[in-house]
Amino acid sequence: xxxxxxxxxxxVLAPGAVVFGGADGSWMKNVxxxxxxxxxxxxxxxxxxxxxxxxxxxxxxxxxxxxxEGTKKRPPLTSDRVQHxxxxxxxxxxxxxxxxxxGMPSWSRLPDQQLWQVxxxxxxxxx
Amino acid sequence: xxxxNFCMKPALAxxxxxxxxxxxxxxxxxxxxxxxxxxxxxxxxxxxxxFNAVGKPPAGNRFLGSNIEFEYGATAWWTSEFxxxxxxxxxxxxxxxxxxxxxxxxxxxxxxWINPVIYVEFENTSADKALREVVGHDGxxxxxxxxxxxxxxxxxxxxxxxxxxxxxxxxxxxENIIAEKNLASEPWEFxxxxxASRPLKLAASAHSCTFCGQKFQGGVEMYxxxxxxxxxxxxxxxxxxxxxxxxxxxxxxxxxxSPQFGLNDYSLPRLYRFGVSYEIDQLxxxxxxxxx
Numbered sequence: 082x083x084x085x086x087x088x089x090x091x092x093v094l095a096p097g098a099v100v101f102g103g104a105d106g107s108w109m110k111n112v113x114x115x116x117x118x119x120x121x122x123x124x125x126x127x128x129x130x131x132x133x134x135x136x137x138x139x140x141x142x143x144x145x146x147x148x149x150e151g152t153k154k155r156p157p158l159t160s161d162r163v164q165h166x167x168x169x170x171x172x173x174x175x176x177x178x179x180x181x182x183x184g185m186p187s188w189s190r191l192p193d194q195q196l197w198q199v200x201x202x203x204x205x206x207x208x
Numbered sequence: 209x210x211x212x213n214f215c216m217k218p219a220l221a222x223x224x225x226x227x228x229x230x231x232x233x234x235x236x237x238x239x240x241x242x243x244x245x246x247x248x249x250x251x252x253x254x255x256x257x258x259f260n261a262v263g264k265p266p267a268g269n270r271f272l273g274s275n276i277e278f279e280y281g282a283t284a285w286w287t288s289e290f291x292x293x294x295x296x297x298x299x300x301x302x303x304x305x306x307x308x309x310x311x312x313x314x315x316x317x318x319x320x321w322i323n324p325v326i327y328v329e330f331e332n333t334s335a336d337k338a339l340r341e342v343v344g345h346d347g348x349x350x351x352x353x354x355x356x357x358x359x360x361x362x363x364x365x366x367x368x369x370x371x372x373x374x375x376x377x378x379x380x381x382x383e384n385i386i387a388e389k390n391l392a393s394e395p396w397e398f399x400x401x402x403x404a405s406r407p408l409k410l411a412a413s414a415h416s417c418t419f420c421g422q423k424f425q426g427g428v429e430m431y432x433x434x435x436x437x438x439x440x441x442x443x444x445x446x447x448x449x450x451x452x453x454x455x456x457x458x459x460x461x462x463x464x465x466s467p468q469f470g471l472n473d474y475s476l477p478r479l480y481r482f483g484v485s486y487e488i489d490q491l492x493x494x495x496x497x498x499x500x
Contacts, residue, residue: 127414128414129414131414131415132411132412132413132414133412135412135413135414135416136412143253143489143490144252144490177319178318178319179284179317179318179319180284181283181284181285181314181317182284182317184251184283184284185284186248186250186251186281186284187247187284187318187319189247189319189375190238190245190247190375190380192377192378192406192407192410192411193377193378193410194378194410194411194412195410195411195412195422198411198412
């Protein structure tokens with residue numbers, strides 16, 4: 082009886098664990114070292130930050146808030162994880178691959194240049 | 209005509225209402241008319257698209273085939289789309305030709321060199337002239353029948369596609385392999401579509417602009433039939449090739465155009481395709497916020 086109950090609990094909880102397992106930024110563990118070390122070609126460039134802000138407002142703000150402060154269901158991008166723990170390369174990897182189980186789509190449709198511009202903008206939000 | 213009024217006009221009115229009441233997202237789509245890319249609709253977004261094809265078979269009447277499509281991003285890996293189809297044939301009539309419901313699933317949840325998407329569609333159409341795919345032995349003779357005669361043949365079909373897509377250095381390259389089965393015990397029919405496109409400019413401008421290169425995408429697509437289970441091949445069917453262009457207008461609309469050319473005697477000599485799409489971001493969240 083206990084065995085059956087345990088099995089039922091496991092079956093009920095396992096999908097939840099898969100879905101919510103990425104909420105703590107565990108996606109970062111999946112980033113290959115080569116991608117982690119990538120650096121934005123637009124690092125700290127004012128024009129790229131301005132262009133990135135435009136792309137962000139058009140594409141990302143619906144979920145992450147006008148100033149990346151997050152919304153009810155989607156995380157803020159001003160967090161310590163995004164601003165300090167994640168490298169530019171990590172963010173680029175996340176934008177290309179998405180985190181589809183958690184609702185983050187792949188943005189591979191945008192050219193690399195625009196992805197790096199968005200990352201320049203996000204990193205400029207560092208307090 | 210009455211059926212068109214009954215079905216298409218409410219759909220158009222609903223689209224306009226939704227578009228006016230809620231805001232739009234800037235979303236430049238790939239410029240393809242027939243080819244599907246592996247890119248899914250963003251979760252929670254609704255895209256309303258109207259696609260049209262104008263053509264004239266030799267010794268036949270000019271026609272305009274139209275779809276209105278409602279494409280919803282159910283999740284990041286599942287997109288669902290509902291179509292209403294209609295057509296107008298010169299010196300004949302204007303009719304509602306049916307509906308389609310399709311679902312696209314992305315089995316691999318990361319980006320690879322080649323990304324597969326599984327497409328499943330049920331369609332219930334008759335006398336359709338929108339040419340959203342070419343399969344089997346589809347050809348220009350299909351366009352010579354009167355609407356009254358063509359409507360007698362109901363096509364309840366299951367359509368499967370394997371969509372393969374790659375994004376590389378700003379280019380998108382997409383290939384579709386199509387298998388379609390009329391559920392009225394007809395053989396499986398096959399077709400293909402391939403396309404390549406890229407934005408005219410890869411980096412975004414720091415300044416607001418309407419006609420800058422990043423707002424335009426250009427490309428080319430080719431599609432055609434591959435016969436059926438009993439006579440597979442590229443012969444005795446139609447094939448088309450054409451350049452594509454689209455423009456992301458400032459108010460959230462994307463406008464697309466493509467002149468397409470028949471590549472053999474089975475094809476219509478020319479087709480002119482044009483489309484308008486409008487994306488509404490986070491549809492249900494907006495209604496929810498509005499209710500607060």
